[in-house]
Amino acid sequence: MGLSVKFTGKIFVFLCCMSAFYACHSEDKGIVKPNILIILTDDQGWGDLSFTGNPNLQTPNIDKLGEVGISFDRFYVSPVCSPTRAEMLTGRYHLRGGVSGTSAGQERLDLDETTFAEILQSEGYVTGAFGKWHNGMQHPYHPNARGFDEFYGFCSGHWGNYFSPPLEHNGKPVQGQGFLADDLTSKAIGFIEENKDKPFLVYLPLNTPHSPMQVPDRWYDPFSNKMLDSLVNGEDPDFTKAALAMCENIDWNVGRVMEQLKKLKLEENTLVIYFSDNGPNSFRWNGGMKGRKGSTDEGGVRSPFFMQWKGTIPEGKLIKEIAGAIDLFPTLMDLLGISYNPDKSFDGKSLKPLIFNENAAWEDRIIYRHWNNRTSLRTQDFLLDHEGNLFDMNKDPYQQYPIQDSKPELTAKLSSAKDAWENEMANELENDLKARSFTIGAPGAKYTQMPARDGDAHGGVQRSNRFPNDSFFENWQSLEDSITWNVEVIEPGKYEVELYYTCPQEDIGSTFRLQLGENYVDGKVELAHDPPLQGMENDRVKRMESYVKDFKAMQIGEIYLEKGEATLSLTALDIPGSQVMDLRLIVFTKTN
Known part of the structure; x- marks a missing residue:
């Protein structure tokens, strides 16, 4: 066994090749x-x-x-x-x-x-x-x-x-x-x-x-x-x-x-x-x-x-x-x-x-793999796919020759294990997903971001792409339109509100309201900011996801948020042009 000694400050660290632990104790200095x-x-x-x-x-x-x-x-x-x-x-x-x-x-x-x-x-x-x-x-x-x-x-x-x-x-x-x-x-x-x-x-x-x-x-x-x-x-x-x-x-x-x-x-x-x-x-x-x-x-x-x-x-x-x-x-x-x-x-x-x-x-x-209602499982030698086909991964690592007909007992055993695992996971997931609103104002959090990704569009408002992760809301053109988020305010209090938006010069002037329960703050789109979509100039191949823009921050004031679950809504009060704005993000900052 090789032994090397390394001096780090006042602590000796003994590193032992093939040893059981990462470091040894020094009676005076504790553990490294x-x-x-x-x-x-x-x-x-x-x-x-x-x-x-x-x-x-x-x-x-x-x-x-x-x-x-x-x-x-x-x-x-x-x-x-x-x-x-x-x-x-x-x-x-x-x-x-x-x-x-x-x-x-x-x-x-x-x-x-x-x-x-x-x-x-x-x-x-x-x-x-x-x-x-x-x-x-x-x-x-x-x-x-x-x-x-x-x-x-x-x-x-x-x-x-x-x-x-x-x-x-x-x-x-x-x-x-x-x-x-x-x-x-x-x-x-x-x-x-x-x-x-x-x-x-x-x-x-x-x-x-x-x-x-x-x-x-x-x-x-x-x-x-x-x-x-x-x-x-x-x-x-x-x-x-x-x-x-x-x-x-x-x-x-x-x-x-x-x-x-x-x-x-x-x-x-x-x-x-x-x-x-x-x-x-x-x-x-x-x-x-x-x-x-x-x-x-x-x-x-x-x-x-x-x-x-x-x-x-x-x-x-x-x-x-x-x-x-x-x-x-x-x-x-x-x-x-x-x-x-x-x-x-x-x-x-x-x-x-x-x-x-x-x-x-x-x-x-057994190691289980799951996605999109499909489960496979892997043992050291075999793979049971989501359709119930069994493969010998030593002889057939490319999954070309299913062998469930020649190994019915093993197939039945692994199929039963897969069914039991899926039932167990379904029960756990059902309990886990109850009442999971998006949270605002958790202890220790000065900032809370509420992106378009987590919101719901109503009326004519549309998401910029079917993949929500980096999308924004557009086509906000009517007083009947709205954007909402299901939220839970954890710590009540006053919050500064900042929107990230774009709007062309000809459409500035819209007024809007951000409301939670009885409390709200009103804002107005006063400055034009209309950058082009970007991303395609740097894409090596055409993307599936949303293109993006340079969104501008707009301070709209302070709102008091009551503790508890509610619907956060963004609605228009007046639309002098053809649209209100495109919206990517709302940021809440604790002020108290």
Whole structure:
């Protein structure tokens, strides 16, 4: 057994290769806590790395995490974004936590769920998240209320512009600086520098390669005229080129973070974890697996998973046992030696025995994957798909030859397990989703954002796109029209109100009312602000989601909000032109 000694200030840290724990005790100085860096990418498939054999790109910095650390061969996430995040944060299946969708409030993680960030925060870690949250925008669903001291990024499911877009910093709207993935990484690097002498948790959920397919020329140009190898059925080469360019940009940013750790001499005291939230967001090279994002087949839910902890975790080890996002929370607790007994049982289990032991006693288990009323399950050797087809994943990793007729007993056993799991989840979800209004004024929250995404349009008002996450309201032309939000005011009091709007010169002058119960504040559109739609000039392929605009902030005054549940409404009082305004966001700021 190798033993290395590292002197950090007044504390000796003994790092033992292949040992059971992360650090030893010093009788006088207590326990040294390792730093934690978790990098989660958005819509990057298992095959979007040179590590996994993709011939079309190079990702040396990400690959090195698997080469210097460990990699899991069969690591499973959910078919889409917010469920994976919920499972990672809680160690429990996403439906248990009320996460049933990706927008309209269905992405919010129940408040009676505990995140590993909250536990680490209570253990003395300084915690920061930089990127796409996607588990609730308003406090107490906001990341600042779920264990993160610092948050910079966006809480929605996707964003409409990746070049200096509007973001938020701890709930307050701010303007981004440069290409979004680079900006998020820079903020994470700054947080590491600022907290280098403290144990820190950095969660870096990057937004790429999720659409819109925007990436700087530096990364796209090498792909623009490149002939792709191994095209698959249904592949759009232009989309693939943009996605792979975004992945190479991710790789560059991973290199930046790792270089910062080395510069600060923190690499050997930092546990680094890297994975993606679902399968690829298009048909492209993915090792021949069936399915892509949104599918519960293998290709939709298998993710790369690397873990590096130099001097502690074995180097270059490939772990064949199945694992998943539900295992991250219990694994962290076990690796860090934190004694934590959850109020609600984990669905995942600690992977520590697999990490450190060559011949760990490990029972086979079932990992369930669910989306859009479709459930599949995976054992070590078999996959039962949502239609009841059984596949031997060792002999048939591409799911081409169903074998349920030749294995009726196993099929019946797994089908029964799937039915029982679905019934259990349905019962939990039914209870979780009752009375989930959008919250305003939670304790500890100075700002509450109420985006168009969470509202309902009435009359002629329309949403700018059928995908609500980064949409705005338009076509507000009548006194009969309205926009409403179902809300719950947690702390009553006075709030300053700010609207983010656009309106052409010829239509200024409309008056409107924002009302909750008996209380209201009136406003008037006095300044023209009519920027063009944008996004198409930077899109490498045509997007499905809404284009965006540069919305202007309008201060409209103060309103008193009574405690309790009610309908927040926005109506017009007078419309001298053809419309009132286009609306993206309302921000409430506590004044008392």
